[in-house]
Amino acid sequence: MRSVAQILLIAAFLSWLAPRGLAATNDASNGKDDILLGMSTALSGPAANLGNQMKEGILAGLQRANRAGGVNGRHLRLIVLDDGCEPARTAPNMRRLLQEDNVLAVIGNVGAPTTVAAVPICDEQDALFFAPFSGAGALRHSPPDRYVVNYRASYAEETGAMINALLDGAGLQPEEIAFFTEHDAYGDAGFEGGIAALKRHGLEDENRVLHVRYEPNTLAVENALATLLYADHEPRAIIMVGVDRPCAKFIKLAHDAGLRSLFLNVSFVGSDSLAAELANVPANVLVTQVVPYPLATDVPIVREYQADLKSLDPAAKPGFTTLEGYVSCRILLAALQKIPGKPTREGVIDALDALGEFDLGLGAKLHYGPDDHQACHRIWPTILQNGVFVPFDWKSIGDLVRKDAQ
Amino acid sequence: MTLQKIHRMVWLARTLAGTGLLIAAVGLGLLGWTIYNTQIAPVHAADQRKGMKQASDQLGRLIVESHAQIQTTLDESAAKPGENGAIPNLAQLVRAQLKEHPDSTLTNLNGEATQLTKLNAQCTAWRDSYDVVWDDIGQQRTMNNVRSLIARLTGAVDEFQGQHRLDDAIRYRQWRSAPIDDADPLARQILIDEGRQQSQGSADVKDQLSELARLAELLNGEEQFDSLTDLKDIQLRPVLDRLSKSMDAFRLDPANHDVLTPQAINDISSALFGRGYVLDEAHQSIQPAPGGLFTLRWNALQLLGQREDLRHGASQLFQEIEQTWTSFDQSANAPEAVPVRQADRGVGDKWPEMWIWGGVCAALILQWLAILISRGIQRETARRLMLEKQAAAAELDKVNKQLLEISQRAGAAEASTGVLHKVDDILNRVNASANVIRDKVAQSRVGNLSKASAMIESHRADLANFLTVHEKGRQLPGYFTLISKQLSQEHEAVVTELNHLVREVEHIKEVVRSQQDPAKLSKCPST
Numbered sequence: 016m017r018s019v020a021q022i023l024l025i026a027a028f029l030s031w032l033a034p035r036g037l038a039a040t041n042d043a044s045n046g047k048d049d050i051l052l053g054m055s056t057a058l059s060g061p062a063a064n065l066g067n068q069m070k071e072g073i074l075a076g077l078q079r080a081n082r083a084g085g086v087n088g089r090h091l092r093l094i095v096l097d098d099g100c101e102p103a104r105t106a107p108n109m110r111r112l113l114q115e116d117n118v119l120a121v122i123g124n125v126g127a128p129t130t131v132a133a134v135p136i137c138d139e140q141d142a143l144f145f146a147p148f149s150g151a152g153a154l155r156h157s158p159p160d161r162y163v164v165n166y167r168a169s170y171a172e173e174t175g176a177m178i179n180a181l182l183d184g185a186g187l188q189p190e191e192i193a194f195f196t197e198h199d200a201y202g203d204a205g206f207e208g209g210i211a212a213l214k215r216h217g218l219e220d221e222n223r224v225l226h227v228r229y230e231p232n233t234l235a236v237e238n239a240l241a242t243l244l245y246a247d248h249e250p251r252a253i254i255m256v257g258v259d260r261p262c263a264k265f266i267k268l269a270h271d272a273g274l275r276s277l278f279l280n281v282s283f284v285g286s287d288s289l290a291a292e293l294a295n296v297p298a299n300v301l302v303t304q305v306v307p308y309p310l311a312t313d314v315p316i317v318r319e320y321q322a323d324l325k326s327l328d329p330a331a332k333p334g335f336t337t338l339e340g341y342v343s344c345r346i347l348l349a350a351l352q353k354i355p356g357k358p359t360r361e362g363v364i365d366a367l368d369a370l371g372e373f374d375l376g377l378g379a380k381l382h383y384g385p386d387d388h389q390a391c392h393r394i395w396p397t398i399l400q401n402g403v404f405v406p407f408d409w410k411s412i413g414d415l416v417r418k419d420a421q
Numbered sequence: 422m423t424l425q426k427i428h429r430m431v432w433l434a435r436t437l438a439g440t441g442l443l444i445a446a447v448g449l450g451l452l453g454w455t456i457y458n459t460q461i462a463p464v465h466a467a468d469q470r471k472g473m474k475q476a477s478d479q480l481g482r483l484i485v486e487s488h489a490q491i492q493t494t495l496d497e498s499a500a501k502p503g504e505n506g507a508i509p510n511l512a513q514l515v516r517a518q519l520k521e522h523p524d525s526t527l528t529n530l531n532g533e534a535t536q537l538t539k540l541n542a543q544c545t546a547w548r549d550s551y552d553v554v555w556d557d558i559g560q561q562r563t564m565n566n567v568r569s570l571i572a573r574l575t576g577a578v579d580e581f582q583g584q585h586r587l588d589d590a591i592r593y594r595q596w597r598s599a600p601i602d603d604a605d606p607l608a609r610q611i612l613i614d615e616g617r618q619q620s621q622g623s624a625d626v627k628d629q630l631s632e633l634a635r636l637a638e639l640l641n642g643e644e645q646f647d648s649l650t651d652l653k654d655i656q657l658r659p660v661l662d663r664l665s666k667s668m669d670a671f672r673l674d675p676a677n678h679d680v681l682t683p684q685a686i687n688d689i690s691s692a693l694f695g696r697g698y699v700l701d702e703a704h705q706s707i708q709p710a711p712g713g714l715f716t717l718r719w720n721a722l723q724l725l726g727q728r729e730d731l732r733h734g735a736s737q738l739f740q741e742i743e744q745t746w747t748s749f750d751q752s753a754n755a756p757e758a759v760p761v762r763q764a765d766r767g768v769g770d771k772w773p774e775m776w777i778w779g780g781v782c783a784a785l786i787l788q789w790l791a792i793l794i795s796r797g798i799q800r801e802t803a804r805r806l807m808l809e810k811q812a813a814a815a816e817l818d819k820v821n822k823q824l825l826e827i828s829q830r831a832g833a834a835e836a837s838t839g840v841l842h843k844v845d846d847i848l849n850r851v852n853a854s855a856n857v858i859r860d861k862v863a864q865s866r867v868g869n870l871s872k873a874s875a876m877i878e879s880h881r882a883d884l885a886n887f888l889t890v891h892e893k894g895r896q897l898p899g900y901f902t903l904i905s906k907q908l909s910q911e912h913e914a915v916v917t918e919l920n921h922l923v924r925e926v927e928h929i930k931e932v933v934r935s936q937q938d939p940a941k942l943s944k945c946p947s948t
Contacts, residue, residue, distance in 0.1 A: 099565070107559040237580055238582065244591060
């Protein structure tokens with residue numbers, strides 16, 4: 016009788032303990048001490064691929080940290096809201112993330128116009144706006160905005176690298192280069208960066224450089240192409256600052272119209288979708304990247320990325336955008352690791368500023384400081400070959416530029 | 422005092438003691454209860470005051486929180502308060518207080534809390550409705566749909582227009598690179614195509630779309646009902662009419678141009694005025710349906726108006742609640758004295774009762790003392806009775822002994838009575854002899870002899886002269902002769918009487934000696 020009572024007591028104790036154990040497990044991932052990160056990005060609309068890929072890369076990085084017990088024992092969670100890459104939707108999303116969800120920082124937003132709408136809210140809320148998927152100049156002031164910390168090179172740096180390669184490597188003249196840009200801040204940032212680079216190479220009158228534009232969120236690129244075709248001098252290289260489908264359509268139509276220029280796109284175009292759109296178009300298409308080749312095996316962080324992405328989603332394919340999200344996440348984690356105790360919004364920025372020069376195994380030294388809020392300035396060029404973008408060496412650019420473009 | 426009386430006294434004392442104890446117990450109990458009540462009354466009063474003060478403070482806090490809850494509910498940018506906010510707690514607390522301290526202030530406050538609960542329900546319902554609208558406005562869903570449709574159509578027109586321009590550019594490019602013989606026909610064809618393109622009026626459609634986009638933005642931000650109606654019927658309707666006609670003019674193959682169709686205008690109209698809107702030709706107006714931008718904006722303005730009414734109602738209600746609460750708070754705080762006064766009055770009212778019970782208790786205590794004394798008396802009486810009993814026994818024993826001794830001596834006394842008479846006679850004579858001797862000695866002239874001796878001593882030097890010359894000295898020889906005769910006579914008389922006295926004493930000895938043996942024989946042990 017006594018043993019039966021003891022068994023019953025033990026059973027009752029275990030039944031009392033069991034739900035608490037489960038709750039503790041749940042608390043480990045949903046507790047108050049979790050570090051909340053926010054993201055307002057395009058999960059729908061034309062830029063949905065970019066938004067989803069950035070999210071996937073960040074989640075792979077967060078999962079890696081959480082597998083290791085989180086940051087100083089705190090698990091990390093990402094709250095993602097869809098803004099369709101439309102600034103009008105970004106602002107309320109940012110308010111919700113920062114004021115209602117009380118996230119520690121916002122990471123990996125996509126698009127220049129949306130990031131321009133998001134930054135004032137982060138400034139107002141004293142919250143970190145980290146590693147946006149944008150190279151817009153508006154995010155790179157000098158001295159830098161305390162709350163805006165970038166990972167990637169700017170569009171100006173990307174177009175500047177293209178200009179350097181085209182003029183120095185391929186021997187083109189400024190007038191032989193045209194710009195095809197989206198009619199918004201993103202396109203303007205790329206164009207202005209390119210013009211600045213051309214001016215550094217001696218361009219005096221920017222009106223001598225062809226510049227055509229298309230309206231955002233449309234595929235109406237025909238007028239822009241027609242303008243190029245009407246031009247007296249056919250451009251030998253066209254620097255494109257747009258998104259995947261319009262750029263792909265432009266390249267296809269241009270190729271159909273007999274234009275044999277070299278098409279150079281900035282990273283924001285979305286390499287994977289651009290490659291898919293141009294599957295059967297035999298055009299010379301380059302895309303500058305802000306991360307190494309995602310299938311590389313000689314870059315330490317890329318190897319980790321490949322493993323972590325596979326762990327997150329075995330069906331996921333490595334890509335430049337997911338890798339950028341992953342690298343951004345790893346940088347933020349490196350800063351969070353430096354913070355003793357519960358991280359604060361200001362503390363994260365201080366920790367990033369205190370990183371100084373650091374190496375994540377990217378093949379390029381990274382650097383942050385109070386006066387330097389862009390970790391990486393390096394450009395990795397890639398070329399479309401057999402439906403995929405592969406690493407490219409600027410030294411070979413001369414081979415891609417048609418000599419008889421006239 | 423007999424033993425029966427003593428027992429009766431003891432019984433009486435015990436009865437009195439028992440009754441006294443019972444009364445004392447009841448009296449002390451009542452006194453204690455009275456004192457307890459007297460003492461506890463201020464404590465109760467203090468507890469009551471403390472409870473009221475706490476309740477008042479809590480009510481004040483809940484009123485502030487309730488006001489904030491209402492304001493938060495009516496603030497679309499703030500998180501919606503949960504079900505268990507301050508207002509249900511306030512109503513619950515008021516009901517509890519009313520049950521505990523029913524008075525008019527709390528009755529009023531209870532009524533106001535009921536109104537507040539209803540108001541909160543209205544605010545919550547408003548918030549539920551507005552959240553849908555606010556979410557749509559915040560996310561710009563409906564507006565973005567309108568924008569997207571317009572942009573899509575504009576993009577399609579751009580593509581259409583751009584395609585023609587691109588075709589021209591390609592032909593121009595072909596013309597530019599064509600041999601001279603082919604150049605002229607190509608140039609003519611280019612001119613013909615350009616003219617056709619203009620007749621299709623794509624530029625006009627773009628203008629109309631641009632105007633439509635502008636008006637849609639105005640509609641999205643409009644804050645006046647009249648202007649909304651004006652935008653709908655006076656400005657948007659004509660633009661949509663013109664666009665429809667322009668679309669009809671395109672006459673494009675739907676297989677190649679799925680966007681540039683009249684359906685695109687219908688889609689935009691539905692996005693603006695709701696799917697199922699009705700065009701009232703008679704009144705040149707549009708009857709909107711749910712789901713469009715116009716209805717969304719209209720609902721938003723209506724809800725904003727309702728919010729103002731709710732805020733106004735809440736403001737008035739909270740003013741009333743504040744006033745009522747202030748009254749309650751004053752009664753909870755200011756009459757710190759009221760309960761105390763009540764307690765003091767209670768204590769004052771209890772004093773006569775306390776005096777009575779005090780007197781009863783004092784009497785009982787005296788009774789108790791009396792009982793103690795009676796017990797002492799009882800014990801002392803018993804002790805004394807015991808002593809007396811012992812003394813009586815001893816006295817009895819002594820009397821018995823005396824009686825025995827007296828009876829023993831009675832015989833000897835009768836025998837010596839005659840002897841005593843004899844002795845008495847002898848003693849009378851002894852006494853007469855003694856008196857005679859005393860008188861003889863007292864009357865003796867021996868004293869005068871000493872005076873004559875002193876005169877001789879003082880005149881020792883001229884004794885002869887003195888005895889012969891001095892008058893007194895000359896009388897001395899005669900005096901000495903006389904005195905010696907008198908002294909001889911006194912001496913003989915005293916000796917005679919002394920002899921007589923000795924004989925009488927001898928006689929007494931003989932009588933006494935004759936009685937000594939019978940007296941010894943009468944002695945016997947007393948016990």
